[in-house]
Amino acid sequence: MQLPESELAVMDLLWIDAPQTSEALITQLSEARGWQPSTVKTLLSRLVAKGAVRADREGRRFLYWPLWERSQCVSQATRHFLESWFGGQLTPLVAHLSQHRTLRPSERKALAKLLRDLEGTHDA
Amino acid sequence: MQLPESELAVMDLLWIDAPQTSEALITQLSEARGWQPSTVKTLLSRLVAKGAVRADREGRRFLYWPLWERSQCVSQATRHFLESWFGGQLTPLVAHLSQHRTLRPSERKALAKLLRDLEGTHDA
DNA sequence: GATCAAAGTCTACACCTGTAAACCGGAATT
């Protein structure tokens, strides 16, 4: 469930659209990150090896599907991040951001709205 | 400004209280993480090497001070994390947390209050 | 059927990280 940076780049593409051929992934990542085809192939192998991606043979090539769900990975990464820096709490993170001007007013408003919406939706 | 997990553990102690001797750090980390004295020494060396910590000779031993500011490191780590998973935005993170029941009501309330407070404090 | 090209597998290699033992120099103690 742990995804290093470069493997994440591959997963991100598969989460946007699946299945995809290595060719498609190579094209996108070559452009977006300047990676060589080999690099992408290696990453795909590693992802398949760790069970994050499934490779279905389709004729001569493979079709790659993400097996790990994005939301799962996000949860994991988020938990880890908050744990490491904010005692596992979200509030201190927001406090930090606001203290450092990193929380733009638009974001603050969006957040406030989101919280207002939640207030009703969720149970007490 | 990048701090791997284990070095962060050392910094966390120095951010709580500085300066500290290696002995003090070793004691705490031996207890908290089960690390051998050598491990802590290695981490201190690495931190000094990368300029995150200063070692001031005091008689036979050193006193260690954090040079990197916690808030700086937090900002860096946060930016990186949000960038990696949420397109650099905070709102999607909160949305994710709320969708996955990871946002306890108490946290939600604390957050709402924080945002209300900010509303006045900050400029338009 | 021989050949080519593309997709996949193996090998590589340097750097980072976690974890720690070995060693060394000087201060404290006997």
Add this chain to the structure above:
DNA sequence: AATTCCGGTTTACAGGTGTAGACTTTGATC
């Protein structure tokens, strides 16, 4: 002065990560 002990420096070593070349296989083409 000899010995011990403690803090600091060096060396170690395996596993993960970024990045990619070399080699292999297999369908496609001449």
